[in-house]
Amino acid sequence: MPAARFNPLVETLSAPPIPAVQAWKRDYHGHLGPLIDLSQAVPGYPPHPDMLGWLGEAASSPDTAGYGDIEGEPDLRLAYADWVSTIYAAKIAATNIQITSGCNQAFMAAMMAIAGPGDTVLLTNPCYFNHETTLAMSGVKVGYVDCHAQNGFLPTVAAVEAKIADGVRALAVVTPNNPTGATYPDGLLGELFELCRKHGLWLIVDETYRDFLPLDSGPPHRLFAIPGWQDTLIGLYSFSKSFCIPGHRVGAVTAGKDVVSQIAKVMDNLQICAPRPPQAALARAIPALVDWRRDNTLEISARSSALIEVMAGAPGWEVAALGAYFAFVRHPFTDLSAYDAAQKLARDAGIITIPGSFFGQGLERYLRVAFANADVPTIRQLGVRFAATG
Numbered sequence: 001m002p003a004a005r006f007n008p009l010v011e012t013l014s015a016p017p018i019p020a021v022q023a024w025k026r027d028y029h030g031h032l033g034p035l036i037d038l039s040q041a042v043p044g045y046p047p048h049p050d051m052l053g054w055l056g057e058a059a060s061s062p063d064t065a066g067y068g069d070i071e072g073e074p075d076l077r078l079a080y081a082d083w084v085s086t087i088y089a090a091k092i093a094a095t096n097i098q099i100t101s102g103c104n105q106a107f108m109a110a111m112m113a114i115a116g117p118g119d120t121v122l123l124t125n126p127c128y129f130n131h132e133t134t135l136a137m138s139g140v141k142v143g144y145v146d147c148h149a150q151n152g153f154l155p156t157v158a159a160v161e162a163k164i165a166d167g168v169r170a171l172a173v174v175t176p177n178n179p180t181g182a183t184y185p186d187g188l189l190g191e192l193f194e195l196c197r198k199h200g201l202w203l204i205v206d207e208t209y210r211d212f213l214p215l216d217s218g219p220p221h222r223l224f225a226i227p228g229w230q231d232t233l234i235g236l237y238s239f240s241k242s243f244c245i246p247g248h249r250v251g252a253v254t255a256g257k258d259v260v261s262q263i264a265k266v267m268d269n270l271q272i273c274a275p276r277p278p279q280a281a282l283a284r285a286i287p288a289l290v291d292w293r294r295d296n297t298l299e300i301s302a303r304s305s306a307l308i309e310v311m312a313g314a315p316g317w318e319v320a321a322l323g324a325y326f327a328f329v330r331h332p333f334t335d336l337s338a339y340d341a342a343q344k345l346a347r348d349a350g351i352i353t354i355p356g357s358f359f360g361q362g363l364e365r366y367l368r369v370a371f372a373n374a375d376v377p378t379i380r381q382l383g384v385r386f387a388a389t390g
Helices: 017-027 049-059 074-088 103-114 129-137 157-163 186-199 257-270 276-288 290-312 338-349 376-380 382-387
Strands: 097-100 120-125 141-146 168-174 202-206 233-238 251-254 318-323 326-330 366-370
Touching: 017 338, 049 276, 074 097, 074 276, 097 103, 097 257, 103 129, 103 168, 103 202, 103 233, 103 251, 103 257, 120 129, 129 141, 141 157, 157 186, 168 186, 186 202, 251 257, 290 318, 290 326, 290 376, 290 382, 338 366, 338 382, 376 382
Parallel strands: 120 141, 120 168, 168 202, 202 233
Antiparallel strands: 097 251, 233 251, 318 326, 326 366
């Protein structure tokens, strides 16, 4: 009797990376102090007390126990549209917003709306591994645009254009980047937008870590102010980091009304609607917690500065790129793969990171460090830890 079979597009995928590296915790024996987990990008501080109160109120209300609008709660769509309009000095309507269950779902729903089996979506190398696996399990091909250390791990327009061919439907970028932390300048995003518009492609811009850019840096880009942006651009966002609620799973898509209508078809089948209690809480939190979010941005900046200082005193180690939550660090072990170097760091120094090879090809000398997870005093301990691996 033949055995029932799995979908090969899923069965052939590697196991989720975060649990794989966290399994190394058992190899560390605590000789340098408590283990420091710099693997998963989670806020290293709790939600605001008011946020917790609003979540509790909304979760205990009968009004949020039923199904909600597929596109999202009207109050949150309006509050987020107003916020985005302010950030980008553009006019974004609530009808341009689709609320999702986290940014991973935002990416999946957007991809399902614009690309199908046999189509190709361009990602950067290195890339965020969940974007890669989402496309793979959907039967969508991936074309890789190599990004190099000497260019700050940013793609060149020429490198992107060289990958455009029949069947390519979109280019997806992440800024500030996961895994490298590299931030795309407004000028580069503008050039990529015009390139995509020239070739009739979608430009997907994942800005999960947007709120941790320097406070005096101005708008992240001006794409939403370009007339006709709706025909080329799809923006993605996560509320998880800025509001410290990754477990509540809320994300957003900013796109043209026609795109939202297509994504709504996908959402109706994926989940019907994103969780309603956190949506209700976020509609209140967006205007109320401005100063708290600003303080958190400053705190992440302080952690970034502490990491740069520590790494400058760690012989053989080099920060190749850094921004928002992440640093892409070059390790000194020329005879070790990225996997073996990360495992050695976990075993000998009690620091959990993610091998660069998990994010693409040609990255064996790099590790991803999610430094936002640790406070400044903890980050300052890393110098001794890195030295212990020499």
